[in-house]
Amino acid sequence: MTTGAAQRWASTLDGVVVYAQGALCRRLARGSVPPGGRVRVTGLPRSMDPGSLRARVLGAPGVRVTEARVDVEAEPAGTGAPDELRREVERLQDAYAAAQDRRDRQLGLIEEVGALRPAPPGRKREEPYRRTPVDAWLELADFVDGRLARLHARLTGLEEELSRVGHELAVATDRLARASTDAPSAHVRTTLCALLTLDGTGDAPAEVEVELEYGVPGAVWVPAYRLTHRQGDDRGRLVLRASVAQRTGEDWTGVRVALATADLRRRTDLPRLRSQRIGRRQPAPAPSGWREPPAGLADLFAGYDAAGPRPTPAGSATAVAAGGAAPGAVPPPPPPPPAPHQGYGGPAAAPLAPGGPVPAPVRSAPSRPAGRPRTGAGAFPAPPAAMAPPAPGAPAAPPPPVTGPPRPSGGELDYAALVLCGPDEPAARRGRLFPDTSFDPVGTEHRRRAEAVAALPLPGHAVRPRESAGSFDHRFDAAARADIPSDGTWHTVTVTEIPVGLRTEYLSVPSVEQTVYATLVLSNTTDQALLAGPVEVTVDDDFLLTTALPTLAPGGVSRVGLGPAEGIAVTRRTHLHESASGLRGSTTVLDHRVHVELANRLARSVTVEVRERVPVTSDPDVRIEERAGWTAVDTGSAPEHHAPGTRVRRVDLPAGGTAALEGGYEIRIPAGKALVGGNRRS
Known part of the structure; x- marks a missing residue:
């Protein structure tokens, strides 16, 4: 396919799905199908993965894409x-x-x-010392x-x-x-384009729309949230936002953005289960896709060699053979020397010269005989790593014989990337299929530079999606189109609003700190998990703080602290009384009494949860008796972890009301024993 034979269609970036690392881009191109159905779609970025290109026709059931390839174009770059x-x-x-x-x-x-x-003049031996001119020194x-x-x-x-x-x-x-990497870095701009061949164009409409999909590296994202709440209200708004950074080489302007937690480069092939055989050793079966080259492959180019040397193009250097060949003709290469051994699908091996190095195994690819489909290239297995190079000057040992069929690599089984070598190639490659390794080396450098965005420092409290997602994968679609330049810095994109359940709770642990804290109990009422990330809390239209939100599965509950509630006061006093009981005072009773007072100075009623603790013991001689009114925490239904012995009591305080809580416990120990650290303590 040549440039003149293909009609050029401009494309527009319509949507991007950003994965944990990398992105999947979707482009749209529209135009009238020319005779022959050959179309060249332009606008692809240099950092794209050539093996990820997909194409399909939209809105035209009778038209389909039969071939899609990637090509490199060069054009003068404009000033910008x-x-x-x-x-x-x-x-x-x-x-x-x-x-x-x-x-x-x-x-x-x-x-x-x-x-x-100053340097004094030299003095002769018989001359007397002269006085130093001080004025000259000072000048x-x-x-x-x-x-x-x-x-x-x-x-x-x-x-x-x-x-x-x-x-x-x-x-x-x-x-x-x-600055954006969407601009060229030299005076010549190289771009990628997709060469498409459309079939079924006889009944095609006047214009058809083609969708291109390809993967690019150099894009990352982390979730972020914004929580808006009003005091006294059990409703709130949780807005999912994302910090997106990309250096793919093209600016995302007005595109639909979707965010996914999956790994774009994860393995998708199924594992292969090999059979276990008991008995004599059997050779390994030939890998799928490999065929032994047909007999007589060298005779395929006999007519080409008999036609004589290929004439040299005008303007190139002429070569004159030593035997008086005609000027301007290049003599054909000498035929390879015969070899005593030839492997599966491989060329004849050159004889070893005394003291010469061991030749490396030659990769070969079978041709496509009549009646057989095109197949992948075969290759000899690499020599064992334990083989050490021969010592200088020592004769090289012949390589061990290769047993079994060749084991082609994944690149040699990629049939779309195989190239059939022509008659001008060396004899070992003529008529065989080999992977094309010369495609777009500049694009490889662009992809390497784009992947550097993965090392970008994360924002505060941010967690990468793969670390917080766990064993699930979800996708979040943005509600509106967004602009994300290719500058490798973080850009905030508003994704969607998530319905969540909220309720305000006031907690106090007066034994640790005599302060009441306000918290928001956040429950995930959606069927998607909320990823871990920073959340900006706004209460009554005033920004309060930025904290970390943990990962919440569907139905999960978590607390978000709002800080001390200055309108609620708490006071705690303790009293310890030590006495003896039992026959002849054999038991020491440590009576701990706790008095907690609460005062609500807010203009609304609140519910305060007061937490205390009761000692726990594993000694059978020690008994602990609690006073009524306090309940133990159900660790199975609690949204957070509680220490053993935690007791909770909830109090409803009206506006301007007060409450007093009484509690405590008795510790009964044998009279001959004492608590570690002393019996008298709060």
């Missing part, structure tokens, strides 16, 4: 904002280098002037001081200029690094 930023960075780099050179020259002058010292010192003062003043200006240019260079470099 990133190109201007790049030129600005280059200009500032030159200015910074020039300012640094001027500063260094000034430092050199200061060092030279500072090294000026030299004044000259050096004045000169250094002017040089240092100039140095101060040069250092300020160097600092200013360095700051401008750092700002410009940061702007260039944060």
Whole structure:
């Protein structure tokens, strides 16, 4: 398929599904089908995975896509904002280098002037000592001081200029690094396009719509939430938001965004269960897709070789054979030397030269004989890793004989990526199928750069979807289209509003801290799990705090703390009385009394849950008797973990009301024993 034979269709990015790492993009193209059905759809990014391309026709049942391939195009790049930023960075780099050179020259002058010292003239042995001219010394010192003062003043200006240019260079470099990667990085822009062949175009409508789907690396997301609540109301709004970062090489402008917790590169093939055989060893069966090359494959190109050497194109270098061949003709390559052994589907192996290296196994691919479908390439198995290279100068040992059929790799079984080698290839490759490893090496570098976004630091309290999702996978579709530039930074996208159940509870643990805390009990009433992430809590239209929300399965319950409730006061007092009971005072009774007072200064009635603790023991000689009024926590239905011995009591306080709670326990121990740490303690 050539460029002239295919009609060009422009495409528009319509939707993106962002996975835990990577994204699946959906493009739409529309146009009239030309005769022959060959279409070239443009606009694909350079970072796309060529093996992930899918195409289908929408709204035309009689038309289908029979072939889809990826091709690379090159065109001159226009000037844009990133190109201007790049030129600005280059200009500032030159200015910074020039300012640094001027500063260094000034430092050199200061060092030279500072090294000026008076040097007395040489004295002969018979001459007497002469008096030192002090005035000359002082004049030299004044000259050096004045000169250094002017040089240092100039140095101060040069250092300020160097600092200013360095700051401008750092700002410009940061702007260039944060700019979108949708712009080309050179004067020639290379793009990818999809070559499609449409079938059934006889009854096709005037225009058809084609959908392209492909995968790209370099996209990540983490969930975030915004919780809005009003005091005294059992309803609230939980808005699911997502922080999305992508560096795929194309800006997502006005696209439908969906977020998935699945792994885009997870394994999808089923495991292979091999049979267990008892008896004699049997050879392994040939892998599926491999066929032994037919006999007489070398005779397929006999007519091509008999036609003589291929003429050299005009303008290329001419070669003259040593035997007087005609100028401008390239002699054919010499035939390979015969070999005593030939493997499955492989070429003849060259004889070993004395002291030469061991030749590596040659990968081969069978041809497609008549009546057989196209098959994958076969390959000799790699030599064992334990084989050490021969010592220098020592004769090389022949490789061990290869037993069994070749074991082709996954790339050799990828039939769509196999290329049939023509007659101009070496004799070992002519007429055989080999994987095409020369496709778009620049695209590989683009994909490597795009994957660097996975190392981006996470926002506060954020958790990656695969870590919080656990064993389930869910998808969240955004309610509106969004814009996400390809700059590798976090962008917030509003996904949807999730209905949740809310109720306000006030908790107090006065034995630890005499403060009442307000909490929101959040229950997930949807059929999808809520992933762990940061949640911004807003109460009565005032931002309160940002906290972490754990993963909530459908029907799960969690508490979100709102901080101390200043309108509710709590006071706790304790009293301990130690006495003896039993026959002859054989038992020591430690009577602990607890008095808790609550005061509600709010304008509405509230329910406060007060938590206390009762000691627990595993000693049969120690008995603990509790006072009535306090209940134990049901650990099976509680939304959080409670320590053993926790007791709870709920109190309804009207507006401006107070309440007093009495409680406590008695510890009965033998008189000859004592509690660790002393009996008298609260």
